[in-house]
Amino acid sequence: MTAARTVRTVLGDIDPAGLGVCDAHDHLFLRSPALPGPPLDDVAAAHATLTAYRDLGGGAMAHWTPFGMGRRAEQLVAASRATGVRVIAATGLHQQVHYDPELLRRLRRGDALAELFVAELTHGTAAGDDPDGPRTAVRAGMIKVAGMFHGLDDHTRWVMTAAADAHHATGAPIGIHHEMGTAAADVLALLHGELGVPASSLLLGHLNRFPDPGMHRELAAAGAFLAFDGPSRAHHATDAWTVGSLVALASHGHTGQLLLGADTTAPGAGPGAPYLLRVMGPRLVRELGEAAVDALLRTNPARAFAVAWAS
Incomplete structure (x- = not known):
């Protein structure tokens, strides 16, 4: 019997149909x-964002914040x-520059x-920045990795190889940070072509x-999900092309592979998750x-994050 596909949230696994409207990439x-500006670390602000x-x-x-970058798993539970x-x-794991x-x-x-x-996906996330330290009861529902600007360095290849191993052990989807949106073809060639991760899990x-x-059409033709996340102060130069890019992909039959997110990375860095529904959606x-x-x-995120969990 094939295992049912579920979405692993901080409060437990749920039927994908129960996910609802989803901001598919945020913090x-x-x-x-290594990041400019103050950190995102305000509990009250997080609650206010989710409430709005x-x-x-x-x-x-x-919530794409990976290990060792202040994801505060127990506060995610409280906010949820x-x-x-x-x-x-x-x-x-993110780029090398972010870690000791x-x-x-x-x-x-x-x-x-x-x-x-694998441990964070199946048993519980590390409570702090020590991989061998105490664990929370919160299980991760995805893996976050990162490419470099127009290429992949040794750190990136090592992290992506580990992510592929974890995917094969659990089925977890892998979300990829592309530096300035670049090197997506290189990432696809490594994770899908060399390491055997299904494109539909990327x-x-x-x-x-x-x-x-x-390039967008080539990535979509391979079967991956394409995430358009923003706008942001740091990358505002390309904000004006977001809607046009989505319309173009939809016109070529790729509506079912598109994801939207706000990707707020610092206080005041963007209009945040409410913008997706207040402005972008209409x-x-x-x-x-x-x-x-x-x-x-709704439908695409439910498919993108749904997994027949192996462990």
């Missing part, structure tokens, strides 16, 4: 000395319970990184930051129609 908590998003019809949020918004937590070198040396021993990812992020219609309805927008916000 409530995020911390790194919920009041506009939002039902779920995928208080607001009723489903939250999907992430395991994974000694921590990375520890994780490079044997299969430690893949084992960390969520290619930040593609609005690199508005290349031909704008897209005028361009694509209600059925297509329902797919982008």
